[in-house]
């Protein structure tokens with residue numbers, strides 16, 4: 001997608017073919033900066049401090065991290081260490097493990113001398129596949145938006161967190177139908193949940209929708225239920241970090257409350273995902289998906305643009321009060337209207353997912 005008129009992906013190989021470039025999302029929306037990652041440690045740091053974030057982009061960055069590790073130490077020990085270091089960066093998004101397993105399976109039989117080239121090429125291929133998958137998710141979700149807009153003149157989508165193009169390699173998951181609808185001339189407007197504590201909605205989703213010219217309105221996390229009660233939301237579309245085999249959906253903290261409000265108000269609740277986000281090893285998402293607990297500082301402090309133009313962390317919680325920061329929650333499958341994937345829209349059930357993917361987590365054909 002475009003930033004100030006220039007087409008970008010969120011991650012791309014460096015010109016010398018030895019490193020990888022990212023958009024450093026910790027500076028958005030106040031500054032647009034890119035960063036070169038040259039080592040596995042830098043890739044791991046970028047994932048854990050959320051310079052890159054969003055399940056699909058975490059997976060692609062981890063794949064490049066494996067490649068960078070192979071340039072440093074291509075031995076079997078080097079491979080095992082890189083896998084462990086990268087896997088420990090964030091616990092919830094399963095795309096991380098998916099990408100690392102993919103890279104390890106390809107690298108294990110390769111001669112150490114070839115491992116960097118093999119891994120670097122595979123990381124690039126995973127990024128390309130991610131773009132195509134997300135384009136297809138958009139194409140599969142587009143008819144839902146078109147049908148509502150044709151009936152009502154405008155379609156109002158509510159989204160939570162950032163499942164946009166900068167959470168993936170390009171297009172986004174939940175934003176892909178929105179971008180494709182907007183580009184097709186459909187009148188689409190997005191309610192953007194601010195998404196405390198890190199404000200991915202107010203900082204990232206609003207920024208990227210604005211860059212693309214999509215009409216949107218940022219709302220507090222508590223406003224969605226009220227808007228749904230008053231007929232101002234036609235459907236909810238979110239991304240996800242992990243979908244269990246039974247259709248339970250893990251996503252940014254607060255998603256579950258939006259699903260409850262949607263059900264109470266008869267608003268369809270769709271989740272957009274690429275197939276590598278399905279975790280076939282987890283039978284019951286509510287019980288078994290690991291929920292990342294992040295630093296309390298994300299709750300007590302918020303980066304703010306000051307009137308003098310500088311950006312600084314501001315305390316927003318009473319000093320001395322204990323805080324908790326679970327970063328994700330799980331929405332039970334019964335609250336999910338449908339799972340929009342690269343292969344079509346699946347019911348959020350074990351049978352629906354198995355039928356569409358026959359237990360394969362392969363990328364788009």
Ligand code: MRU
Pocket residue numbers: 053054055056093160161162163164167168172173174200238239240241251252327
């Ligand atoms: O903590 P984050 O910002 O990595 O969380 C991101 C989300 O929860 C997204 O909704 C999810 O990863 C899907 S991204 C297409």
